[in-house]
Amino acid sequence: HMSGPSLQMSLHFSSMDREARVLRYREKKKARKFEKTIRYETRKAYAEARPRIKGRFAKRSDVQIEV
Structure with missing residues (x-):
């Protein structure tokens, strides 16, 4: 991809080039x-292997509280 001042110049491609790109x-x-x-x-x-609460990851310390 081109960027900077050269962008305006490359705005119009030849029809063959465009066809190929498409x-x-x-x-x-x-x-x-x-x-x-x-x-x-x-x-x-x-x-x-990670512990989950309702399908979401949980900290090891949170596991005891929920269960």
Whole structure:
């Protein structure tokens, strides 16, 4: 991406360039995934081990009070 004073100059693309950009945008849009992906196994494991109150994370000291 461009920024600064060069932005105004690049505002009008050639029709071929725009076509290519739009095509790429459409292709990427088709490939979008909205499922939840787990990036870090360690974080997942830690989150599952953490104590929860009504589904939300809680401090260890808060656990005794609620139960």
